[in-house]
Amino acid sequence: MSAFIIVEALAAAPPITGIILYGILHKRRIAAETTRDVEPPFASVDLPAPGFLLRRFNHEERAYLLRYKTGLIVVIAMMLWFFTVNLCGGLLPSSIADVAKDGFAGSGPQNIWYSYLSQITTSCFILFSMFPLFAGAAAVADIGMIDPARFPRTRPISRSLLFWGRVLPSLAAILTTFVIAALLSLLLLRICYGPVYNHLQNAASTLSHPGSADGDSDDLTLLLQTSVPRIFLSGITRSLLGFSLAVAAMMLPFQVKRQPILGVLMMLGFMGYQTSFISSNFAPPAFARILFIYTEMGPPPPYVFALVPILISTALILLAGKLSNRLQT
């Protein structure tokens, strides 16, 4: 079975199982509640005593923040699973075997390292683009649309809390789960195969003519040039960019969102955003470099360019916050 199918099956199985289980439990709960009388209080759902993070908020604000807690836990669990499975995909024996089959003639540890990195750079684009986009849209869905927005917007909560109370926890969840998943994948690599990256020193010393026509040397050169910290940093900045784009789009004024031309422009932007992650064949290299998009093994973009997507994302989120304050019809 190909490594891709195994990874995708592993990634999809728990959420699907979770959804089925939730459906069964939800039906049972509804059945149990239907038999309950109206007379008892509407369940003992008083808010728990505030912990360290929530102490500074009043009762109403905590009610709003805690309402999102369950959703956030589900998002964190799903993201952690998706990130970890996908980042570890290159560690599957079939993935490593594929590296050798594709003509990479390194040693055993080099094959493992190559497989691990190529999985993260070339196969995880969906992970870094789609998931943060959906997470961003989901985070602000109930405050950025006309009908679902009405309930929270007519409760006694400040507009800034309405927005930041959704955005900051979601953003923190995405970034934290990404970092945890990256560390887990490195830990798993170490546990399963040992410190394979140490063998790169040997590769560097045996590499006679970097950049020559020799295909094996080229692959080895690319492997040596690849920067692991920047791969992960690029994953973080891409996630941040996807998240902030979705949040800003959701917070556009209703009058603007109703314009059909905007729908077309957003679709084009989304397609462009997606294709830029797939391969440098689709996105101009300069564009990818400026946005710190690092999707192929080889020389990394300079660290300073990581500031570009970070600044763009910050600007987009701040703009969305402003729009959220004015989100009225």
Next chain:
Amino acid sequence: MKTFAIQTDSLVKTYGFGSKQIRAVDGLSLNVPEGSIYGLLGRNSSGKTTTIRMAMGLARPTSGEIKVFDLNPTDDPERIRVLRQVGYVPEDKMLVGLSPRRLLELNRNFYPDTWSDELARKVVKRLELPLDTTFMKLSLGNKTKSALAMAIAQRSRLLILDEPTTGLDPIALDELLRLLVEDCTADGRTIFLSSHQLAEIEQIADHIGILDRGKILLEGPLDDIRSSFRRLTVTGSALPSNGPSILSTKRQPHATQYVIQRDPDAFASKLASNGATIVESAPLSLSEIFIELCRTAEGREENASEVLA
């Protein structure tokens, strides 16, 4: 001193730009006394919901001023203080995709100082609201009941109900009106409701505002309004066709019918002193007053357009 739950002054709200601009509310000045049951009446697209949305901080006035308990509901932090004191039932009753039980449990936490479980149970029981039906499966009537239960149990100082009778059957409607009068006006609390259902409003409201095309046509205590409007059927010669107290005049073959909008007794005495005979003097129902006012306003508007053309 008379205090007001809602006050607007020359309030304007426009949507769109250029030739597509719509003036939803047009220089509205409204006074909703605290402790009253105020019925805001108007035809479709007369600006009722827009006015309510501005009172709830969901829409920003283009110009003019709106105050709720003398606070500005448009911007924080005053907006938060307003929302702490207001229970709201929106026009389409779309709130959160939860079962009524979950919705009530959720809403309770936003109003810890005023919420009453007892009142929530009472409303649920009297309106026969199914508590555990999922939101998607709730009928329109049950969505309305759900929104009402939530807003009423808040025991807010002000209850804003936008078309609160949507989808309710006659029994539920009757129960709702009783609940509003019995349980929602205690301690000087105010009910501000908009509706097309004039008969129901007439049963419970003590103050009325009639809105048409974003403008207020009439406002005041219902009893005063009822006593100042009268339909007079008169015979005689040299009868006036217009005047300050005449809202409309209808010439018939053998008589003239007037709808009088202020001081009908004085008007009748004046006609009698000029030799006219008052054949009939009948009070108008709220529905008749509403229709007469809207038609007259429409006629004036058309005449003004013709003059301009």
